[in-house]
Amino acid sequence: xxxxxxxxxxxxxxxxxxxxxxxxxxxxxxxxxxxxxxxxxxxxxxxxxxxxxxxxxxxxxxxxxxxxxxxxxxxxxxxxxxxxxxxxxxxxxxxxxxxxxxxxxxxxxxxxxxxxxxxxxxxxxxxxxxxxxxxxxxxxxxxxxxxxxxxxxxxxxxxxxxxxxxxxxxxxxxxxxxxxxxxxxxxxxxxxxxxxxxxxxxxxxxxxxxxxxxxxxxxxxxxxxxxxxxxxxxxxxxxxxxxxxxxxxxxxxxxxxxxxxxxxxxxxxxxxxxx
Ligand SMILES: [Zn+2]
Numbered sequence: 001x002x003x004x005x006x007x008x009x010x011x012x013x014x015x016x017x018x019x020x021x022x023x024x025x026x027x028x029x030x031x032x033x034x035x036x037x038x039x040x041x042x043x044x045x046x047x048x049x050x051x052x053x054x055x056x057x058x059x060x061x062x063x064x065x066x067x068x069x070x071x072x073x074x075x076x077x078x079x080x081x082x083x084x085x086x087x088x089x090x091x092x093x094x095x096x097x098x099x100x101x102x103x104x105x106x107x108x109x110x111x112x113x114x115x116x117x118x119x120x121x122x123x124x125x126x127x128x129x130x131x132x133x134x135x136x137x138x139x140x141x142x143x144x145x146x147x148x149x150x151x152x153x154x155x156x157x158x159x160x161x162x163x164x165x166x167x168x169x170x171x172x173x174x175x176x177x178x179x180x181x182x183x184x185x186x187x188x189x190x191x192x193x194x195x196x197x198x199x200x201x202x203x204x205x206x207x208x209x210x211x212x213x214x215x216x217x218x219x220x221x222x223x224x225x226x227x228x229x230x231x232x233x234x235x236x237x238x239x240x241x242x243x244x245x246x247x248x249x250x251x252x253x254x255x256x257x258x259x260x261x262x263x264x265x266x267x268x269x270x271x272x273x274x275x
Contacts, residue, residue, distance in 0.1 A: 008033055009070020016077045021163050022047045032070040039064040048151030050159035053079040054088050061088035092157050102135045104145040109167035117247040118185030175246045184247025195225030205229045
């Protein structure tokens with residue numbers, strides 16, 4: 001693109017809301033030497049196609065395969081942007097419901113935050129780009145990665161690039177982006193392995209609970225998959241703040257509600273380390 005002659009026709013790309021972060025400017029002029037799809041064009045300025053919810057060329061809604069030749073004005077919208085037209089055709093199928101995610105190897109802390117909110121998150125420390133894209137497609141999961149090249153892969157349908165470096169802020173971005181607040185089921189999923197947590201009587205897990213915690217807490221939960229035992233821990237204040245910001249707190253577990261542990265907190269492996 002750097003050696004493109006100045007006299008080539010250009011497409012003026014207008015970016016809205018959080019897409020400005022990716023493009024680095026509100027408006028970008030892109031030279032077009034030959035007809036080019038709008039997918040390629042928006043990705044050439046750093047916006048992966050899963051970030052885009054709506055495209056308009058000279059005011060008319062188009063899909064990702066629409067070709068431009070230069071001279072057009074292209075508007076690029078993220079989801080939920082006020083100016084976007086609800087009548088325009090969707091660029092992708094609806095997000096999976098319930099929401100499911102696959103996260104790249106650099107987002108381990110975000111994975112734990114989202115699991116803490118109850119969301120199903122596929123995460124492997126050795127997954128490569130091909131694995132991640134394959135899982136996203138075959139399991140209909142939303143791909144979360146800060147590698148925009150990965151998000152630009154054609155087969156990726158749903159995805160998002162967290163902008164912040166801070167895992168708590170990343171979690172807030174993902175919650176806002178995918179409408180997670182009302183869908184959260186905090187502390188129902190194992191932060192370590194993604195398994196479901198189930199309430200268990202102390203008698204069943206006493207051997208895994210230090211004596212001091214046995215005396216101090218009356219609610220315990222165990223992961224169905226890795227058998228990790230959880231109970232309310234010492235960091236509940238910070239945890240409660242995170243949950244209040246990002247998820248509707250789960251109702252307290254009533255007697256007999258074996259499938260609804262009430263805010264168990266992990267120990268001995270703390271899922272919510274202070275950093
Ligand atoms: Zn587990």
